[in-house]
Amino acid sequence: MKAIVIKNYGGPEVLQLEKVPTPLITDPSQVLVKVKATSVNPLDYQVIRGDYEAFFDLPIITGHDVSGEIIAVGDAVKNWQPGDKVYYSPRFGGTGSYAEYHLTDQSSLSRMPDNLSYEEAASVPLIGGTVWEMLVVRAQLKKGETILILGGAGGIGTLAIQVAKSLGAFVYTTGQSILHEKLQNLGADVVIDHHQKNYIQEIQAHTEGRGVDVIIDTIGGSTLSDGPLALAGYGRIVTLVDIPQPQNLIHAWEKNATYHFVFTRQSRDELHHITQLIEAGKVKPIIDTIYPIEDVKNAHQRLQDTKRERPLFGKIVLSL
Numbered sequence: 001m002k003a004i005v006i007k008n009y010g011g012p013e014v015l016q017l018e019k020v021p022t023p024l025i026t027d028p029s030q031v032l033v034k035v036k037a038t039s040v041n042p043l044d045y046q047v048i049r050g051d052y053e054a055f056f057d058l059p060i061i062t063g064h065d066v067s068g069e070i071i072a073v074g075d076a077v078k079n080w081q082p083g084d085k086v087y088y089s090p091r092f093g094g095t096g097s098y099a100e101y102h103l104t105d106q107s108s109l110s111r112m113p114d115n116l117s118y119e120e121a122a123s124v125p126l127i128g129g130t131v132w133e134m135l136v137v138r139a140q141l142k143k144g145e146t147i148l149i150l151g152g153a154g155g156i157g158t159l160a161i162q163v164a165k166s167l168g169a170f171v172y173t174t175g176q177s178i179l180h181e182k183l184q185n186l187g188a189d190v191v192i193d194h195h196q197k198n199y200i201q202e203i204q205a206h207t208e209g210r211g212v213d214v215i216i217d218t219i220g221g222s223t224l225s226d227g228p229l230a231l232a233g234y235g236r237i238v239t240l241v242d243i244p245q246p247q248n249l250i251h252a253w254e255k256n257a258t259y260h261f262v263f264t265r266q267s268r269d270e271l272h273h274i275t276q277l278i279e280a281g282k283v284k285p286i287i288d289t290i291y292p293i294e295d296v297k298n299a300h301q302r303l304q305d306t307k308r309e310r311p312l313f314g315k316i317v318l319s320l
C-alpha cells in the first residue's frame, strides 16, 4: 500500500511517499479500514519534528484522523462489518493514518455522520473529541455564559465556535479582519483582530470590565498569565497548548480562576456528541484546503508556515 513514511525527524521534507506492506488482522478484535481521507493536525508536525520521540521508534507513519470504509473484521467483531463507513482518531503512539489502509481495534471506531463527505469527516475526529472535552467536560459551558475562543480560524477554533454557539453561549473570538465575516457566519458574536488589537483591552471594553466566563487557549504564549485579565470572577481557562516556560499566575488568584489542561488521546465518547451535532445540522466541518496524499509536504508546509499569503481557515485534509 501507499504510505507516508518518516525515517528521520525534521520538517515537511522528511515525509516520504513509499510502498509498504498492507497490515493484516492479527487480533480478533481488530478491523482493517480503507482510508479515504485523513487530515493534518499540529500534532503531526510536532511528531515528525521529534517532540514525542519517547513515544515512537523510527520509521513511523503519522496521522491522527481517519475517514474510510471497513474492509475486513476480526472474529470477535460483531457490531461492525465490511462496507461500514467509519471515522476515528488512531491511538496516539501507534501507526498513523497517512496510508491507504489502517488497522485498528474496534473500540476506536465511530460511525461516520451520514451527511458528510469523506474529506469533511476526516477533518473532525481529533479536534471533535478535543472540543467537546474542553467546552463541556472541563469548562462546563452553560447557556447564556460568555466565552472567548483564541485562535478562532484554526481547526479547533472553527469547530469550537460552532459548538459553543450550539450550547447557547455568547462567543468572542480572535481572527484576522479578512476572516471576520466567515467567523461570524460560524456563530461568533464578536471577532477581535489579534493582529491589530489587544484582546484583553477589547474584552474589557465589550464586557464593561466584567470579563468572560470561559477562555479557550489554542495559542499558548502568555495566555495563561495574561488571560485572567479578560476573565470574570470564578471564570475558567482551558488550554490545549503545552507550557514551555514557567508562568506567573498572580492575576488568576485575583479572579479565583480555575485552569484546565487538556491533552486528548482517543476520545470516541466525546466524538459521539459532535456526530450528533453534525447530523442535526448544528455544526459543519470547515475545510481550508484538500491536498492529494502525494502532496503531503505542501499540506504540512501550509499548516506550519506562519507567514501565509492566504490566512488559514479550518482544517487541511489529505485525500487518498
Ligand SMILES: NC(=O)c1ccc[n+]([C@@H]2O[C@H](COP(=O)([O-])OP(=O)(O)OC[C@H]3O[C@@H](n4cnc5c(N)ncnc54)[C@H](OP(=O)(O)O)[C@@H]3O)[C@@H](O)[C@H]2O)c1
Binding pocket: 041, 042, 043, 126, 127, 130, 150, 151, 152, 153, 154, 155, 156, 157, 174, 175, 176, 194, 218, 219, 221, 239, 240, 241, 262, 263, 264, 265, 303, 311, 312, 314
Ligand atoms: N492538547 C490537545 O489534546 C490538543 C488537541 C488538538 C490541538 N491541540 C493544539 O491546539 C493548538 C491549535 O490547534 P489547531 O488544530 O486549531 O491549529 P491551527 O489550525 O494551526 O490553528 C492556527 C490558528 O491559530 C491562530 N493564531 C496563532 N497565533 C495566534 C495568536 N497569538 N492570537 C490569536 N490567534 C492566533 C492562527 O491565526 P493567524 O493565521 O492569524 O496566525 C490560526 O488561525 C495547537 O497548538 C495544537 O497542537 C492540542
